[in-house]
Amino acid sequence: MSSYDVKQEVTDKYSLRGRVFHKLRDDILNGKYEEHEELKEVTIGEELGVSRTPVREAFRQLELEGLIQIIPNKGAYVTGITEKDVKDIYMIRSLLEGLCARWATEHITKEQLEEMEENVYLAKFHASKGHMEQIAELDNRFHEILYEACNSKMLEHQLKDFHAYVLRVRRKTLANQVRGTASNEEHEKIMEAIKAGNADSAEELAHRHMINAYENMVKNGLHEIYEKNKALSETQ
Amino acid sequence: MSSYDVKQEVTDKYSLRGRVFHKLRDDILNGKYEEHEELKEVTIGEELGVSRTPVREAFRQLELEGLIQIIPNKGAYVTGITEKDVKDIYMIRSLLEGLCARWATEHITKEQLEEMEENVYLAKFHASKGHMEQIAELDNRFHEILYEACNSKMLEHQLKDFHAYVLRVRRKTLANQVRGTASNEEHEKIMEAIKAGNADSAEELAHRHMINAYENMVKNGLHEIYEKNKALSETQ
DNA sequence: CCTCGTATAATTGTATACAATCATACGAGG
DNA sequence: CCTCGTATGATTGTATACAATTATACGAGG
Numbered sequence: 001m002s003s004y005d006v007k008q009e010v011t012d013k014y015s016l017r018g019r020v021f022h023k024l025r026d027d028i029l030n031g032k033y034e035e036h037e038e039l040k041e042v043t044i045g046e047e048l049g050v051s052r053t054p055v056r057e058a059f060r061q062l063e064l065e066g067l068i069q070i071i072p073n074k075g076a077y078v079t080g081i082t083e084k085d086v087k088d089i090y091m092i093r094s095l096l097e098g099l100c101a102r103w104a105t106e107h108i109t110k111e112q113l114e115e116m117e118e119n120v121y122l123a124k125f126h127a128s129k130g131h132m133e134q135i136a137e138l139d140n141r142f143h144e145i146l147y148e149a150c151n152s153k154m155l156e157h158q159l160k161d162f163h164a165y166v167l168r169v170r171r172k173t174l175a176n177q178v179r180g181t182a183s184n185e186e187h188e189k190i191m192e193a194i195k196a197g198n199a200d201s202a203e204e205l206a207h208r209h210m211i212n213a214y215e216n217m218v219k220n221g222l223h224e225i226y227e228k229n230k231a232l233s234e235t236q
Numbered sequence: 237m238s239s240y241d242v243k244q245e246v247t248d249k250y251s252l253r254g255r256v257f258h259k260l261r262d263d264i265l266n267g268k269y270e271e272h273e274e275l276k277e278v279t280i281g282e283e284l285g286v287s288r289t290p291v292r293e294a295f296r297q298l299e300l301e302g303l304i305q306i307i308p309n310k311g312a313y314v315t316g317i318t319e320k321d322v323k324d325i326y327m328i329r330s331l332l333e334g335l336c337a338r339w340a341t342e343h344i345t346k347e348q349l350e351e352m353e354e355n356v357y358l359a360k361f362h363a364s365k366g367h368m369e370q371i372a373e374l375d376n377r378f379h380e381i382l383y384e385a386c387n388s389k390m391l392e393h394q395l396k397d398f399h400a401y402v403l404r405v406r407r408k409t410l411a412n413q414v415r416g417t418a419s420n421e422e423h424e425k426i427m428e429a430i431k432a433g434n435a436d437s438a439e440e441l442a443h444r445h446m447i448n449a450y451e452n453m454v455k456n457g458l459h460e461i462y463e464k465n466k467a468l469s470e471t472q
Numbered sequence: 473c474c475t476c477g478t479a480t481a482a483t484t485g486t487a488t489a490c491a492a493t494c495a496t497a498c499g500a501g502g
Numbered sequence: 503c504c505t506c507g508t509a510t511g512a513t514t515g516t517a518t519a520c521a522a523t524t525a526t527a528c529g530a531g532g
Contacts, residue, residue, distance in 0.1 A: 015516095016516070017296075017516090018308075040482095040484095041484070042483080050516080051517045051518070052484090053289075053515080053516055053517065054515080057292060057293055060296045061296050061300055064297055065300065072485090073483080073484055074524070074525090075483075075484075085390055088391060089390050092391055095335060096328065096331070099328065099331060153321070154324040154401075155324060155328055157302065158328060158394065158397070161397070251485070251486095276512095277513080277514070286486080287486060287487045287488070288486095288487085288488090289485080289487065290485080290486065292515090308493095308514085309492080309494060309514055309515075310493090310494070310495095310513085311513075311514080
């Protein structure tokens with residue numbers, strides 16, 4: 001085994017830069033900052049008790065993750081996600097998640113399948129109790145398992161790239177027990193197709209799963225959320 | 237028009253950091269550095285006549301672009317692309333380019349279509365003369381036009397993300413007149429489908445275009461290239 | 473009252489100094 | 503001869519100082 005095979009999280013959590021990166025990432029995803037809000041290097045640095053250097057490096061990374069936009073010599077701004085962006089993301093993801101499910105069918109390990117079964121089982125329990133926080137967490141994890149199981153670091157990278165975007169929206173929209181249950185049932189079907197070794201079916205089910213998630217999102221007020229945000233940012 | 241709508245290249249070309257970023261990017265893509273070679277902050281800085289600060293920031297960005305891997309407190313290493321990675325990339329791209337062609341059919345502007353026609357026409361000329369450098373350039377540009385025409389910054393972002401990876405391989409493999417001509421003919425067909433407003437056909441043709449490019453690559457020595465690289469890196 | 477240029481302040485861009493961490497060499501001990 | 507610990511050097515991580523750029527305020531001139 002050569003040294004470059006060592007698996008390594010893209011961003012180190014234990015350096016100051018890593019901490020700044022993750023903190024800002026979470027804050028943006030959780031809506032602490034308004035869209036288009038300006039982030040100042042010194043302010044962020046003071047809040048976290050670090051100098052500008054690690055903050056700047058974290059900014060560069062957040063920019064490539066698509067969470068902020070840096071205008072040279074001017075400043076860093078939280079990016080806005082439009083309604084169309086969300087739609088595009090789900091269309092793209094529906095294709096990639098399908099491919100991911102196909103590849104996962106061919107490469108999933110025993111351990112991954114077991115974690116998946118546990119995930120679906122637990123989610124069923126929490127759905128019946130209406131524990132939305134746990135359901136969201138398990139939903140995330142289900143997809144992460146799928147990404148890992150597809151055995152393609154390229155596809156995994158692409159899908160995880162979307163994660164940041166998707167989380168920003170989904171956190172607001174999946175707080176809905178009906179879809180939570182339906183979503184988990186779809187997870188179960190995808191899992192069964194993978195277990196049965198039926199790649200075509202797994203691909204199709206994962207594809208539909210994304211489309212359904214998007215359509216549900218539209219029905220349950222994606223539009224209203226964006227109207228609200230727009231109104232907010234216009235009053236500033 | 238609000239200020240955040242201003243289009244802005246992700247990485248500024250005119251700051252020192254931007255110059256370092258683009259220089260390293262080109263060098264890696266052109267194979268100046270071996271895979272898994274270590275990049276030292278001071279060395280790079282001295283070569284380009286800048287301090288470590290902009291170099292470090294460029295490193296962080298290159299890491300997220302997937303061109304280098306940074307191991308904390310240790311160093312930055314040029315990432316390796318395996319034969320499987322290349323295959324995965326082309327499979328993923330075949331889906332996304334298909335979707336891109338579909339959306340381009342619906343959103344392409346008159347100007348973009350004109351540039352596309354010019355591109356195909358010029359490429360035909362250069363193909364007949366065997367001008368490989370120009371063909372490669374026009375090939376790149378054709379796909380860029382397609383990305384821009386799809387009118388989705390999300391899809392454009394994803395596809396351009398791959399560009400870096402793809403260029404590393406393609407530069408070595410497309411130097412082949414037969415495929416150059418065939419590739420351009422496929423471009424022409426995609427363009428005609430878009431022009432005719434036939435999204436289904438455009439999607440299918442773009443999808444096949446990628447698969448063909450990959451299969452051609454495999455036939456014409458992708459394997460040998462990787463054998464050579466592996467041998468090289470093992471002797472270090 | 474409006475326009476424009478200049479001065480000033482605020483902010484980012486870069487260089488450098490220092491701290492922390494990691495790799496290597498070397499020698500003591502077995 | 504081998505193993506392990508320590509010392510030394512090399513490299514990355516962070517803080518700070520300074521330069522360059524941009525935004526703002528204010529006043530002269532029309």
